Amino acid sequence: MTTEPQVPGVVVERLPQYLRALSHLQEIGLEVISSQQLGEFLQATPAQIRKDLSYFGRFGKQGRGYSIPNLLLQLRRILGLDQTWNVAVVGVGRLGRSIISYPGFEPEGFRVVCAFDSNSQVIGQMAGGLLVNDFANFREVADAEGVKIAIVAVPAGVAQDVIDQLVEAGVKAILNYAPKSTIVPNGVRIQNVDPVVSLQSMTYYLNPHANGEVGEAEA
Amino acid sequence: MTTEPQVPGVVVERLPQYLRALSHLQEIGLEVISSQQLGEFLQATPAQIRKDLSYFGRFGKQGRGYSIPNLLLQLRRILGLDQTWNVAVVGVGRLGRSIISYPGFEPEGFRVVCAFDSNSQVIGQMAGGLLVNDFANFREVADAEGVKIAIVAVPAGVAQDVIDQLVEAGVKAILNYAPKSTIVPNGVRIQNVDPVVSLQSMTYYLNPHANGEVGEAEA
DNA sequence: TAGATTGTTAATCGATTAACAATC
DNA sequence: TAGATTGTTAATCGATTAACAATC
Numbered sequence: 188m189t190t191e192p193q194v195p196g197v198v199v200e201r202l203p204q205y206l207r208a209l210s211h212l213q214e215i216g217l218e219v220i221s222s223q224q225l226g227e228f229l230q231a232t233p234a235q236i237r238k239d240l241s242y243f244g245r246f247g248k249q250g251r252g253y254s255i256p257n258l259l260l261q262l263r264r265i266l267g268l269d270q271t272w273n274v275a276v277v278g279v280g281r282l283g284r285s286i287i288s289y290p291g292f293e294p295e296g297f298r299v300v301c302a303f304d305s306n307s308q309v310i311g312q313m314a315g316g317l318l319v320n321d322f323a324n325f326r327e328v329a330d331a332e333g334v335k336i337a338i339v340a341v342p343a344g345v346a347q348d349v350i351d352q353l354v355e356a357g358v359k360a361i362l363n364y365a366p367k368s369t370i371v372p373n374g375v376r377i378q379n380v381d382p383v384v385s386l387q388s389m390t391y392y393l394n395p396h397a398n399g400e401v402g403e404a405e406a
Numbered sequence: 407m408t409t410e411p412q413v414p415g416v417v418v419e420r421l422p423q424y425l426r427a428l429s430h431l432q433e434i435g436l437e438v439i440s441s442q443q444l445g446e447f448l449q450a451t452p453a454q455i456r457k458d459l460s461y462f463g464r465f466g467k468q469g470r471g472y473s474i475p476n477l478l479l480q481l482r483r484i485l486g487l488d489q490t491w492n493v494a495v496v497g498v499g500r501l502g503r504s505i506i507s508y509p510g511f512e513p514e515g516f517r518v519v520c521a522f523d524s525n526s527q528v529i530g531q532m533a534g535g536l537l538v539n540d541f542a543n544f545r546e547v548a549d550a551e552g553v554k555i556a557i558v559a560v561p562a563g564v565a566q567d568v569i570d571q572l573v574e575a576g577v578k579a580i581l582n583y584a585p586k587s588t589i590v591p592n593g594v595r596i597q598n599v600d601p602v603v604s605l606q607s608m609t610y611y612l613n614p615h616a617n618g619e620v621g622e623a624e625a
Numbered sequence: 626t627a628g629a630t631t632g633t634t635a636a637t638c639g640a641t642t643a644a645c646a647a648t649c
Numbered sequence: 650t651a652g653a654t655t656g657t658t659a660a661t662c663g664a665t666t667a668a669c670a671a672t673c
Binding site for chain 2: 199200202203204206207208211229230265266267268272274281282285286288289291292295297335336338359360362366367368370376378380382383384385386387388389390391392393394
Binding site: 469 | 663664665666667668671672673
C-alpha cells in the first residue's frame, strides 16, 4: 500500500519553513535556487534540504538547482495546502477572540468558519464576525462546515475534556493554546502553542551556570 | 571550566514539560512519583526521564521515586525560574496588545514591564496598563528595567531589522511572533511562535496520500 | 529484609552529513 | 563541452532505550 518511504516527522515539520523561505525568495524576484543557497538562507546544510525533498520526489535539475515556483507548488501539494481548510475555534475568551481576528490564517488557506463556547453569557454573541455557538452543538455545526481542524483556546482545567470531545466529533488536527500537555489517540495530530514553555527553555541559557551550547536556533 | 556534561538542547526543551506536569500532579495531591508514573502521564519512557534528569543531578531515591516538591524546586532552579524575568514587548498592534494583556506570563515569573512601537500614532498611548515607548529609546528603557528577554510582535517585513536592533541593545532571548524565520548571532536564543507553521505541518497528515505515521504527539 | 526504583552503561535506533556518480 | 548541482549512498553523529548493578 505504501509507495513513498516513511517520512520522518522532523522532515514534515521543516517543509513549512522551506515554503515560507521560498515564498519570500520568490517575492524578491528569484526564480531558481540551489540547495546551497537555500541552506545559507535557512541556516541548514544543503545535504539536509536535498535529502528532505528527496522523500517526496525529484524536483531539482542537476547543474542548475530548483525552480522556485515549481517547488512552491510541489510543497503546497505535499502539505495539503492546495485547498482551503475550514477551522473551528473553541473557547471565545480574550485569547479565542484574538485568534478569530488574527489576519494571518486566511492568506495561508486556513479559514475560521465557526466558534464555540460553553458559557451561556458568550453563546449567541458575535466575535470577529462569527456567531458564537454552544459547544454542545459542536458536532453538527462542525460537520455542516466540513471542519477537520480545531483551535483550542479554553482554560487549562477543561482542555483535556474539550479535546476528548473534539476527537469524539471527528476532529483530526488540533492546535492547542491551552497551557497543558494533553493526550490524543493515534490518528489525531496535536500541536501546542505555549509561549510560557518557549520562554522557560530559553531562560536556561540565560543562567550563568548554563555552560550551554550557545546560539542554537529553533524553528 | 565546565563541570556538568553538555546538555542537549532537546533535553532542555523537555524540562518545562516536566515542570508543568509536576505542578499539576502536586496540585492534585501527589508528593512522590516514579519515572514510570511520570512517563505514563507525559507519554515518555521512564528511561528518558531518568536520563534527562541525570544531566543535572541525582534527585531520586531508589525504591521510592522522586519527591515532587523537591523536583519542582530543582527544575525551577535549573531553568532559572527561581527569579522574576522582566520582559519587553516590541510591536503594539493587535497581537502585541493581546500579548501584553495575556495573564499567563505573570504567575510563571515573566513580567511584561515595557512596550515599544515605532508608529507615532501609538507611542504615548496606554496598552494593558503600560505606556508605549518609542522603539528608538529601546536600549535606555530596557537597560533601566533590566530587560534581557523581548517578545517581538511586529510585521514580518521589519522583524529581522527589529531583532537586529534588540540584539545590538543586549537582549539575550527573543520570543518571536512575527511569521518569519530570522537569524540571531551565537549567544542569543530565539523561539518562534507561529500558529500557521504548526497548522501547515499537521495538514500533511490529513491528506489521503500521507501514509504518515499516525498519532505522533508533539510537545 | 524483600521489593522497588534509581542512575548509568552499553546497545539500538534514527537523523544528519559528507561524498560522489549521474546528469542537466 | 565544461561546470555546476542534483539525488542517493554510506559514514557519522547524536538521541533514545533496554538492561542491570547499586541502593533506598
